[in-house]
Amino acid sequence: FILVLTLRTETIAWSFAAMAVAVAYPYAKRFVAMPQAVLGVAFSFGIPMAFAAIHNHVPPLAWMLLIGNVFWTLAYDTEYAMADREDDLKIGIKTSAITFGRYDVAIIMLCYVLHLAIVLVCGWQQGLRFWFLAGLAVAAGLAIYHYTLIRNREPGPCLYAFRHNNWLGGAIFGDIPPQALLTGLSYSPRQLRLSGGCSGWSWITSCSPRSRWACQTCLETDAMIAYAGPNLPHDLFEATGRNAGPLGWNVD
Secondary structure (H helix, E strand, C coil): CCCHHHCCHHHHHHHHHHHHHHHHHHHHHHHCCCHHHHHHHHHHCHHHHHHHHHHCCCCHHHHHHHHHHHHHHHHHHHHHHHHCHHHHHHHCCCCHHHHHHHHHHHHHHHHHHHHHHHHHHHHHHCCCCHHHHHHHHHHHHHHHHHHHHHCCCCHHHHHHHHHCHHHHHHHHHHCHHHHHHHHCCCCCCCCEEEECCCCCEEEECCCCCCEEEEECCCHHHCCCEEEECCCCCCCCCCCCCCCCCCCEEEEC
């Protein structure tokens, strides 16, 4: 929490909500039918906090990713709960595995589908393509493998499926760096080349519906900011401050 205090004010504000959810989770096992969903929210609060720290606001993209991550947490932690179901019934705590009953396997697989679908939509909107889709295909294959482990509801294989989710997450995350290297993080529907004025122009990912170009040299003072969107060239840019904007542009 001390580290959070070094970040933006909005990030600090969100950290209090994240801390409240984290503190509530242990008690959720006594009062909430699906405490795994509470855990998912607690685990996912780093997403809006990261967006707030970088962009000073939390866009819809962050909330979509949070929801997707909650579905993933619900899937893998229910697998864990399936391994402990008999013990949890004896001590009287609530878990999603107990709540789902005989539909546990089907709902876990539905959560995987929803998680992957949300990640697909978010990534596609940000311009991720080949490597991203390849990583999602691997993750989907791993989710199917998890089905083969949990379908008989045996504690050992269910626990293994839970632990195996690090590979599923790795498949999704690992495809982003090569995709970024190939595309240069150029997420606009059309590539905008900016020239003149300042030599420091480079691509900055944006959480708004438009993609953002910003001058690295002048970024601290927001001296030069341009927006490239699907309506080019009619909606070319907005610029403020000194050295405002490039001298030339064209659309590929």
